[in-house]
Amino acid sequence: MAQLAATQSTYQPARHRSQMARREALVAYVLLLPWILGFIFFVAGPIVASLYLSLTTYNIAQPPQFIGIGNFVQAFTQDPLFWGALAKTFLYAIIVVPTGVAGALLVAILLNQGLRLTSLYRALFFLPHLTPFVAAVFIWEWLLDPTFGFINNVIWVVSHVQGPGWLGSPDWAMPALILIAFWAIIGGDMMLIFLAGLQGVPVELYEVASLDGAGAWRRFWNITLPMISPTLFFNSILAVIGALQTFTTAFVATSGGPSYATYFYALHIYNTAFSYTEMGYACALAWIFFIILIMFTYVQFRASNRWVYYAGEVK
Amino acid sequence: MHIPAFSRRRLLGWSVGIAAASVTPLLAACSQTPGTSTGSSSSSSSSSTSAAQPTTAPAAAAPTSAPAQLAAAPTTAPAAGQSTTNGQPVTVVMHSWLEDPQDTFWGPTIKSFQQAHPDIIIKREWFPRNDMHTKELALAATGQIGDIVRVNVAPLISELQLKNVVQPLDSYIKADTSWAQNDQPQFWPGNINTYTIQGQQWGYPIVGHPGAIEYFYNIDVLTKAGSTLPPADMTNLTFDYTKWKIADFLEILPKGQVVGSDGRVSTYGILPSLGGEGTVAVLRAYGGNYYNLDGTKTLINSAESIEGLQFLSDYWNKLKVGVPMQTNPDWTQIFPSGRTTFCVLTAVAGTVTNLVKDKFKWGLAPPPIGPVGKPATQVSSDGIAMSKISKHPEQAWEVMKMCLSKEFGIGRHIAGLGSPGSRYDVWTDPTFKKAEPLLASIIYDNLIDPKKAPPLQPWSHPANGRFFEADTAMTNILQDVWLGKKTPKAAADEAATTVQGILDKPPA
Numbered sequence: 005m006a007q008l009a010a011t012q013s014t015y016q017p018a019r020h021r022s023q024m025a026r027r028e029a030l031v032a033y034v035l036l037l038p039w040i041l042g043f044i045f046f047v048a049g050p051i052v053a054s055l056y057l058s059l060t061t062y063n064i065a066q067p068p069q070f071i072g073i074g075n076f077v078q079a080f081t082q083d084p085l086f087w088g089a090l091a092k093t094f095l096y097a098i099i100v101v102p103t104g105v106a107g108a109l110l111v112a113i114l115l116n117q118g119l120r121l122t123s124l125y126r127a128l129f130f131l132p133h134l135t136p137f138v139a140a141v142f143i144w145e146w147l148l149d150p151t152f153g154f155i156n157n158v159i160w161v162v163s164h165v166q167g168p169g170w171l172g173s174p175d176w177a178m179p180a181l182i183l184i185a186f187w188a189i190i191g192g193d194m195m196l197i198f199l200a201g202l203q204g205v206p207v208e209l210y211e212v213a214s215l216d217g218a219g220a221w222r223r224f225w226n227i228t229l230p231m232i233s234p235t236l237f238f239n240s241i242l243a244v245i246g247a248l249q250t251f252t253t254a255f256v257a258t259s260g261g262p263s264y265a266t267y268f269y270a271l272h273i274y275n276t277a278f279s280y281t282e283m284g285y286a287c288a289l290a291w292i293f294f295i296i297l298i299m300f301t302y303v304q305f306r307a308s309n310r311w312v313y314y315a316g317e318v319k
Numbered sequence: 320m321h322i323p324a325f326s327r328r329r330l331l332g333w334s335v336g337i338a339a340a341s342v343t344p345l346l347a348a349c350s351q352t353p354g355t356s357t358g359s360s361s362s363s364s365s366s367s368t369s370a371a372q373p374t375t376a377p378a379a380a381a382p383t384s385a386p387a388q389l390a391a392a393p394t395t396a397p398a399a400g401q402s403t404t405n406g407q408p409v410t411v412v413m414h415s416w417l418e419d420p421q422d423t424f425w426g427p428t429i430k431s432f433q434q435a436h437p438d439i440i441i442k443r444e445w446f447p448r449n450d451m452h453t454k455e456l457a458l459a460a461t462g463q464i465g466d467i468v469r470v471n472v473a474p475l476i477s478e479l480q481l482k483n484v485v486q487p488l489d490s491y492i493k494a495d496t497s498w499a500q501n502d503q504p505q506f507w508p509g510n511i512n513t514y515t516i517q518g519q520q521w522g523y524p525i526v527g528h529p530g531a532i533e534y535f536y537n538i539d540v541l542t543k544a545g546s547t548l549p550p551a552d553m554t555n556l557t558f559d560y561t562k563w564k565i566a567d568f569l570e571i572l573p574k575g576q577v578v579g580s581d582g583r584v585s586t587y588g589i590l591p592s593l594g595g596e597g598t599v600a601v602l603r604a605y606g607g608n609y610y611n612l613d614g615t616k617t618l619i620n621s622a623e624s625i626e627g628l629q630f631l632s633d634y635w636n637k638l639k640v641g642v643p644m645q646t647n648p649d650w651t652q653i654f655p656s657g658r659t660t661f662c663v664l665t666a667v668a669g670t671v672t673n674l675v676k677d678k679f680k681w682g683l684a685p686p687p688i689g690p691v692g693k694p695a696t697q698v699s700s701d702g703i704a705m706s707k708i709s710k711h712p713e714q715a716w717e718v719m720k721m722c723l724s725k726e727f728g729i730g731r732h733i734a735g736l737g738s739p740g741s742r743y744d745v746w747t748d749p750t751f752k753k754a755e756p757l758l759a760s761i762i763y764d765n766l767i768d769p770k771k772a773p774p775l776q777p778w779s780h781p782a783n784g785r786f787f788e789a790d791t792a793m794t795n796i797l798q799d800v801w802l803g804k805k806t807p808k809a810a811a812d813e814a815a816t817t818v819q820g821i822l823d824k825p826p827a
Contacts, residue, residue, distance in 0.1 A: 033330060044337050063827060064460040065482030084817065150643040151587070151658055160583060172644035174802065258646045260791075262798040278453045279787040281478075281827060 058287035068284060075288030085264070085272055086289075092178070093269040097247035099182050104189035105236070105243050111190050112198035113228075126199075129191030137188065141256040144184050145171060171257050174265035181253045181266055194239045201235030202228070233312045241304055245297060269293060409711045410440045411718045412465025414455055415703075416448035424734035432721050439714045459484040462708065466715035467722075469525075470702040473513045474595075474780030476522045477614070481784045481826040485704040487519040491716045498720060505725070505742040507767065509698040509775035516782075523723050524700030526731070527741025528666035529766040529775055531592035532600045532696060534568075534687075535671055537575070537660045538680040540586055546574035549684040556760035558685065560694075565604070565630070568687040569638075575660030576640045588640025589661035590653055591631060595790050597663060598797065599697050602627035603776065604689025609793060614782035615822060619793065620808075620815035626690075628800055628807035636803040644801055665699065666738045668757045683757045685765045694766055698775040700741050729754075743769065784827035792817045 060068035079086050115126050147154045148170035156167030168176040209227050251270035254260055260267035277286035419425045429441050446454050452471045458464040470476050479485045492499050514522040541548055550559035577586035599609050607624025610617055618624055634641035642659050654662040655674040675681055703722055709715045728740015729751050739745050752759040766772050781789050796814040799805040
């Protein structure tokens with residue numbers, strides 16, 4: 005009885021605890037409210053609206069007219085540019101993602117060697133990322149100009165061979181855009197994230213491996229890669245999504261040409277929506293692409309169970 | 320475990336509900352079609368299904384009186400004292416693209432107009448040019464479009480008309496007898512034709528030129544190569560058009576290509592103009608075209624058009640004198656730096672003068688005459704129109720007249736804002752002649768002068784308003800011809816199938 009009395013004197017009523025917790029929760033949600041409202045009205049709302057519009061014909065001037073899955077049928081069976089745009093986008097991604105990720109990893113490894121002037125090298129590699137990308141594309145257009153461009157001039161001086169047509173050639177336009185993408189990727193965010201991942205690898209593991217006679221390659225393959233596999237996985241996801249959504253270089257430098265050689269899927273969506281004002285069809289194209297990206301991301305996540313190692317993970 | 324009354328689960332639920340609820344007014348806004356009457360949708364569908372009747376032939380509409388007499392006639396006097404809203408000046412909202420960043424032309428022009436028209440205030444809403452058309456459509460869809468709409472390129476008038484963005488101007492022209500008698504005849508009939516749909520005029524060209532058909536050439540290179548020159552007298556500014564056929568041009572062209580001592584081409588023969596302006600001009604020299612005049616059928620695979628395509632293809636694949644293909648060739652570097660001898664451009668003689676300066680002597684020639692036996696033109700312009708929901712149409716008409724006046728057409732060009740006005744009295748004005756002696760002589764005399772030159776041909780375009788869609792397809796498919804990957808016939812047949820499919824679609 006005395007213990008109960010003593011307990012009761014320090015005991016706060018459940019109702020009082022509940023009021024405090026509720027007040028704290030409310031304060032948190034009020035502070036979150038601006039972002040939540042912005043998300044609802046500028047992201048979630050338009051996404052839901054675009055799903056509806058994808059089931060309509062809508063050219064802005066006239067009200068949307070419901071046509072069911074007509075737009076999706078048109079995309080898969082009647083649009084002469086649909087499959088070509090998808091194919092070119094996937095081709096671009098297949099080349100850019102592995103080379104970009106590998107290139108960024110290589111640069112990060114180089115910067116992780118602890119050499120002199122590492123900070124300077126890091127800044128130099130990161131500089132392309134700081135350049136406004138549209139301005140960078142214009143400069144690349146000049147560099148790749150087949151008549152007076154710097155690159156073809158160098159090719160001539162070195163080999164007395166006339167350089168390719170680059171952005172003016174259907175055979176070389178895609179390689180030119182891949183080159184631009186590679187230049188932009190290897191020193192950018194991906195490199196910094198890899199660098200952070202590399203610096204998180206315990207040094208003791210390398211010491212132990214060295215004592216056991218492991219060479220540089222073995223240390224990289226058996227220690228570095230597994231330890232940075234979460235970072236690698238993260239960067240791969242972003243690289244795939246970024247590559248499949250590629251738009252700026254084609255829009256600025258080639259307008260999808262020549263001869264549709266660089267007519268990417270995102271450019272097709274843009275032209276359909278804003279040049280041809282077929283908003284309903286453009287929404288359908290966007291949803292098709294969203295489903296494709298979701299599928300790819302799902303496959304990547306499922307596959308990650310096999311090769312991504314999380315320290316402390318319990319399987 | 321204590322769960323707060325306002326939980327994350329409840330927040331998630333509320334967010335989904337609010338998102339779904341917010342979509343409803345958004346979709347309701349999409350469903351509204353502001354500014355349309357009950358008959359509007361039927362009128363747009365009828366305009367899409369019935370073939371647009373050809374308007375009066377340009378030759379018949381050409382003024383018969385001498386341009387000098389017309390130039391002497393005063394343009395419409397400023398109409399002051401129009402009715403205002405309760406004595407307050409009205410605001411006329413004008414859409415256009417971003418230009419004149421220092422406001423050295425538009426600012427004083429508008430100020431002067433407003434002083435003459437104290438009842439009108441002009442409010443400018445400028446957009447980047449690439450975004451302007453889409454933004455105008457979005458504004459129209461939401462009922463927020465202003466009074467005056469800028470037409471990015473002339474063919475877009477069809478889309479603006481089909482989407483009920485603009486209104487016909489015939490009633491304003493008819494009511495304004497001074498304008499109808501003095502100013503209307505000054506506009507090139509071929510250009511007015513482009514803005515005329517089913518017998519009604521829906522806009523005006525604010526600027527114009529005969530097309531991407533002006534052959535600038537490097538005199539020094541040709542002289543050094545021992546070549547004859549195009550038959551131009553650059554001192555007296557005359558041109559002997561009887562000696563300028565395609566055969567004459569082809570005799571000179573290869574000599575314009577210069578190979579350096581290192582074996583590389585240091586100067587190419589020609590940088591032609593391609594696309595919907597330049598390519599069409601060449602096709603017309605052979606009797607071909609992209610589209611028929613009412614824009615319902617493509618003519619790209621006609622025998623004449625294929626001949627024209629072959630001629631262009633030969634630049635790269637037979638004569639090998641064309642500047643290597645680029646999506647956006649920068650003529651402002653290629654020609655002034657001497658990397659090409661011939662450069663086919665629009666009415667940019669003033670710009671060429673400023674860029675070339677005294678690096679080399681250059682000349683200007685009209686397009687060589689093809690098998691049709693007369694100069695091939697496709698008059699180019701961008702324009703202005705009045706929005707369908709203009710709240711102050713009378714005042715908007717006055718502002719439009721300002722933008723379409725002779726003085727504006729001259730001043731705008733001299734201020735470096737682009738092509739001159741699309742009026743005879745602009746190109747014959749002494750101020751313009753002094754500023755642009757080459758345009759006012761060689762180009763005007765041979766291509767524009769209604770007494771000497773054949774009528775300027777209109778810009779034929781898709782009647783269903785799908786200009787960009789058709790133009791993109793045409794450009795991409797025909798690039799295989801210039802690159803030697805397809806024969807002109809194969810590409811033309813492919814283009815015809817694709818583009819006709821676009822022309823057969825419902826209105827944009």
